[in-house]
Amino acid sequence: GENVEQHPSTLSVQEGDSAVIKCTYSDSASNYFPWYKQELGKRPQLIIDIRSNVGEKKDQRIAVTLNKTAKHFSLHITETQPEDSAVYFCAATFGNEKLTFGTGTRLTIIP
Amino acid sequence: DAGVIQSPRHEVTEMGQEVTLRCKPISGHDYLFWYRQTMMRGLELLIYFNNNVPIDDSGMPEDRFSAKMPNASFSTLKIQPSEPRDSAVYFCASRGQGKVRHTEAFFGQGTRLTVV
DSSP states (O other): OOOOEEEEEEEEETTTTTHHHHEEETTTTTOOOEEEOOOOOOOOOEEEEEEESSEEEEEEEEEEEETTTTEEEEEOSHHHHOGGGGGEEEEETTTTTEEEEOEEEEEEEEE | OOOOOEEEEEEEETTOEEEEEEOOTTTTOOOEEEEEEETEEEEEEEEEEEETEEEEEETTTSEEEEEEEEEEEEEEESSSSOOOGGGGEEEEEEOOSSSSSSSEEOOOOEEEEEOO
């Protein structure tokens, strides 16, 4: 069935260093892969997304890569800052509509 | 637009009571999703609607859970009877037309449900 695996579940990074979060998905028909950031007590909000016809996308300090053959995609945050501390969720669409989320990564930036 | 609006923000109820969570999607959005968030399971998709029609309710945990969308601007998620293990944050999300090209899903602020 549909499944999205996300690793690691927690990640601590020194301020200024890079952080990488990885996800794998099960349905080879998936074609849209968003990443959401959720700050404590708040709603998840989209930070970047990638579609299956693209291998990489970048937006300032955030980038996402997609390997369709291996069915995995990753979030890269460079030059991390304290405000990057949050829980990050990857997601994938199955059947062109259903959006299934990974279990989340709690990122802590150490000043 | 005020975004996706959920009510109530917090709900505390006794075991066995009926609980109704409400959601108003963004105007013009034709997809509506209900998610449950817990520490153990993360964000679980419970059910989603397209044009007010339930498309997939395979994530609804038990018959105690039911959801309706009587019109394009309102949806409810009902738990009857409620149990302590239903305690979680329930999110509603909506997104616009995108059968061919996906669009962003916007989340409401969530309802924190505590069943004692």
